[in-house]
Amino acid sequence: MPFLKQSLAALFLTTSLASASIHSSAQKLYVPISNPDWTRDRQPFRIAGNLYYVGTFDLASYLITTPKGHILINTGITGSDTAIRKHIEALGFKVTDIKILLATHAHFDHVGAMAAMKRMSGAQLMIQEKDAPIMADGGNSDFDFGGKGPMFPPVKADRLLHNRDVVSLGDMQITVLHHPGHTKGACSFLFTVKDEKRSYRVLIANMPSILDETKLPSMPAYPEVGKDYAHTLDTMPKVQFDLFLASHAGQFDLDKKYKPGSGYHPEVFFDRKGYEAALEVLHKAYLKKAAK
Ligand SMILES: [Zn+2]
DSSP states (O other): OHHHHHHHHHTTOOSOOOOEEEEOSSOEEEESOOOGGGTSOOOOEEEETTEEEOSOSSBOOEEEEETTEEEEEOOBSTTTHHHHHHHHHHTTOOGGGEEEEEOSOOOHHHHTTHHHHHHHHOOEEEEETTTHHHHHTTTTTOTTTOSSSOSSOOOOOSEEEOTTOEEEETTEEEEEEEOOSSSTTOEEEEEEEEOSSOEEEEEEEOOOOOOTTOOSSOBTTBTTHHHHHHHHHHHGGGOOOSEEEESBGGGGTHHHHOOTTOOOOGGGGBOHHHHHHHHHHHHHHHHHHHHO
8 A cells, every 4th residue: 555655654654763873053953763754855835725835755744925024833953944834935925024933743853844944934832842852952852752852843832732722914814723643732723725616624633643653542741641652642643634644745645646847736635535544553553552
């Protein structure tokens, strides 16, 4: 099943965690795993209405534009700010118009370039309250990977988010859905975009994949991890939406749905079935791990 194969790589459920380190301008960062698809380029494109894909090949970053400025969700690994900036400009927008930065969860492969994007844009960083301490110490307090030094340049949140909070800018309202487990503050985002034909309810889902390092039902640094996964796996199938997107391109099968340069096709992202099937796979993985 290609979906599963790609997802497994995308969710980094690999058994070998080859550690490596990369150099940022300021300090040496501890990076537990890497993947060539995290830096490989992907042509930016319009997904639906005022929503655009501006990330790398597998690490999704989303730009939501409004007349009052823009919102950027996720920034990939450290150093991805160059690619994201290039993508935003190729679409005809300005990085300095970004007013709000959001993240689906505070892992180094999604928030590595957050500090750089914040510096470049002057935007406000809004993070779920339980992931904010991890953002602020570069991932060193992460319950799975922490304790080996920062994994990404630290950045302090300007606003703490909670379940069902609404982030507003211009005519956009983004509802925060707290889906903990993968990290304590993992979130999905639900909002509506429009084009000349219709409106689309969009879910940027943080899929509840379980890392090898995570032990269920409980870990010293995250006693409620099993309970949180159970809650998230129970809650996510009830979310109603039209378009399914996620933190990794592989998690929503972007390559099967959309060919680079093929124009504007929001309809290809209608995929309730794919969403439910992916959650089902993750639910089985959770049950198997919980039973050990
Ligand atoms: Zn992650």
